[in-house]
Amino acid sequence: MSGPAVSEARETSGATTGLLLSYVRQQGGDDAVAEVLRRAGVPFTAAELELPSHWTSYDTRIKLFAAATEVLGDPQTMFRVGREALGLGLTPALVLLVRAMGSPRQVYRQLPRAVAKFTTTSTMRVVESGATHATLSYRLHEGYPHSRLDCEYAQGLIGMVPTLFGLPPAQLLHSECESDGHSVCTYHLTWERRRRFGGRRRTDEDVPELLALRDQLRILQSAAADLVASEDVETVLQRIIEKAAEAVLAPGWVLAVADPAGGPALVRSAGLPQHQVDALAATLLAGADPGPNVVAVDVASARRVHGRLATVYRPGDSGLVHERQMLAAYAGYAAAALDLLMALESSRQEADRAGTLLTLAHELAGATEAVDVCAVVAEALPRVVGCDSAAVMLWDPAEGCLRTAAHVDPVEENQQLMYGTPLRAEDVPELVGMLTDREPRFLRPESSSPVLRQLLTALQLTDVVAVPVVAGRTFLGVATASWPAGRAPEVLAGDVLHRLRGVGDQAATALQRARLLETVRHQATHDALTGLPNRVLFLERLGEALATTPADQHVGVLFCDLDRFKGVNDSLGHAAGDELLRQVSARLRAAIRPGDTVGRLSGDEFAVLLPVLTRPEDADRVVARVLGCFDEPFRLEGAGVAVGTSVGVAVQGGGSGSADALLRASDADMYRHKRRTPFHPRLASSPRDPDGGHES
Incomplete structure (x- = not known):
């Protein structure tokens, strides 16, 4: 298992370190490679150092050169690594590019540009060249200590x-070396003239090109298979960079493509500072000329242009002849992979949405509370619509406002x-407009009313689609789908609105x-x-209170029975009796503490649940307030009627x-109270009883 990624200056191409380790393995096997890495003390594995896309620092390069020379015990090790590069697996794309130049003379003329593919710390210059000879100078940049191993x-x-x-x-004469105090290393080269014979059969001369073509085909096929096998955008983009680096060696890369999900452009890079990446990505996506030190190609298929892929060299450097065509081949595979990925992603999204809609229907069927319905809908909206956030707001007609029920x-x-x-x-x-026309709204901060603008700005939302949730002609609320800056699809009035309305209709039902269930x-x-609450609900709440109240506290029940309620019914009628019960319930609710419960058990019997009493005698204060409810006469049929109550108390x-036992105990206590203090209801203005008494 490899450790965390190590970041250092991108000054040496993986093509160089790969050639070195390949030579060491050829000479001494894997044990020799392991020993080189141990002696060099570099923080990379052999697999990392053999990747063409993996660049390391100049210091790492020299450490590896020195360690390899020591392990193999051959002072000519580095010269041999360079001389045998073709047999060690020199990048096939580079072999093909060099062969395309036609002759050694053309290659040596282009060599300064090729150097940038291997190192960013040196500059090569062609002093003079001819058909079979050339003189080159090679200078290490300021700040880097010269190494004779690097020169070899x-x-x-x-x-x-x-x-x-x-x-x-080529025969090479090294007349001047920086290690000896010269300003540059100078190389004089001579080579044999290339002979051409018409109509001849292929000979060993063609083997390097054939091998390179075969290897290049293998790499292209591998790249295609690797990209197509990728299952997400992040992986595809990373592999595009890695695979393209095998085709074209370069110190810097930028890939800028459109986001398949419709968000901001996706940019990946290697070897460049972020400010340079941002500027170059904008230039690439705009289709503008990125400059002479950048080789850029379109990542395009027959279906669409996804973006652009670019290799970046130091100012003054540029790619080799025909390199653009090589890079374009990889960009084509990348575009095909992105096409496939988008198709797969679209299929996955549709399958996910279909599954989400089925799940939504199932969960809504089981949701019996309005708040649960809203929660299920809000959770489903991002997957169905593709939004970043969602809400369901319910209309409160009494207050004239929308309140968020789920978000x-x-x-x-x-x-x-x-x-x-x-x-x-x-x-x-x-x-107001939605209440009037029941039509959806597309909201943006800059075009919204002040209250909405302030809310959207605080939520950092730039695009919101809101649809009314309507059942018949009844406005129930609003469902919304929202996106922050740069995340919304280009068109909101089409598929997005259709999906949101569909979910809104399910929510309304x-x-x-x-x-209806809540009413039932x-x-x-x-x-x-x-x-x-009736007797059933009162007993349920009483049971919950007994189960949840700590042992050091108490639960109390007051049982209230109206005195001579039948007399009111008989003298004033049942309508007056009903009104009396409503007035009694209103006074009792006003008299109890927050958290207490008043229930009507039957007829003229009421009960009060006191769920939290520190001491049993604390119930007496509530009893006093309940009795006080009956001090003032009740207005019935235009007359004042004095009605009393008998109250029983039980504390547990x-x-x-x-719950049943405690309620029965309070009922029994009420009857004891009623026997002690009989009460006769009085009509305050009855002409038959001057004292107001009226027996029914």
Whole structure:
């Protein structure tokens, strides 16, 4: 397992370190390679150093040269590495490019440009050249200590050029060396004239080119297979850079392509500072000329142009002749891979959306609460629509505002902001318009009303699609899909809107069903006349209180029975009796503490749940307030009617007892209270009883 990636100056091509390790392996096997790496003490594996795309520093290069010379015990090691480069696996693309120049003379004339493919720390110049001779100067840049080993490697590599054309190596005279104090290294070369014979059969002269073509074909096939096998954009882009570096050696690379998902352009680079990458990527995507030290080709297929791929050299350097064609071949494979990836990604998205819609339908079928419906819809929207964030907001007709019921956003602060910001119709004209025409809205900060503009800016959203959630003619709320800067698809009014509306329609049906179920549940657990919890719900809450209250605290129940309620019904009618019950429930709710529960058990029987009592006697204060509810007469049929109540109290320690037993205990206590303090209801203005008494 390799360690973390090590970053150092990109000054030596992997072609150089690859040739060195190939020679060491040939001479001493894998053990010798391992020993070279150990002695050099470099932070790279052999596999990394043999990659053409892997550049290292000048210092690493010299350490490896010295270690190889020591391990093999041959002072001519570096000269031999250069001289035998062709047999060691010199990059096939470079062999083909050199062969395309036609003769050693043309190669030596182009050699200064080729040097940039191996190192960025030296400059070569052609002093003079002829048909069978040339004089070259080679100078190490300021700040780098000259190494005779590096010079010997250069001599071997330079002298090897004629062998690419089936000729013997060049004869080389090294008259001046920087290691000896000269300003440059000077090389005088002579070689045999290339002979041409018409109509001859292929000979050994053609072997280098044939081998290079075969290797190049293998690399192209490998690149195609590797790219096509990639399953995500990140992997494809990385492999495009890696594979292209095998075709064209260069110190710097930039790849800029359109994002298949519709977001900002995707840019990958190697060997360049970020500011240079940003500027060059913008130039490439604009289709402008990137400059003389850049070789750029389109990453294009028959279907579309994805972007551009470029090799970058030092100012003053440039690529070799025919290099653009070699690079274009790789760019073609890259475009085909991106085409396939986009097709696969589109298929995956559609399959994912179909699966999401099925899951959405299933989950909505099981969602019985409006808040659950909203949560399911908000979670599904990013996968169905392809948005970055989504929300479902419910309309509150009583308050005239939208409130966020569910919100999905990778930024937690944004969720808090959405839940805490109701949108009132009086402040948001877009909401008024939607309430009127039930049509979707496409929102951007710059064109929105002040309240929406402030909200979108705080959420860092630049594009929002909002659709009304409507059931029949009833406006239930709004579903939204949102994107930050540069993330929204180019067209929002097409497929995006269609998908969002589809999910909104499902949400409307589910919300309508949830509200119906909520009504049914409420009717099953609440008294239809007063709206108070009925006996079933009261006992359920009492059971929960007993189970959750700590043992050192208490739960209390007050059982209230109206005194002579039948008399009111008989004298004023059942409508007045119903009104009395409604007024009693209102007074009781006003008298209890926050967290207490009032329930109507049956007829004129009410109960109050006191879930948290520090001491049993704390219930007495609530009893006093309940009794106080009946101090003032009730207004019934235009007359004041004085009605009393008998109250029973039962208190139980938390964590024990049953709800039924505690309720029965309070009922029993109520009857004891009623026997002690009988009460007769009085009509305050009854002419039959001057004292206001009226027996029914």
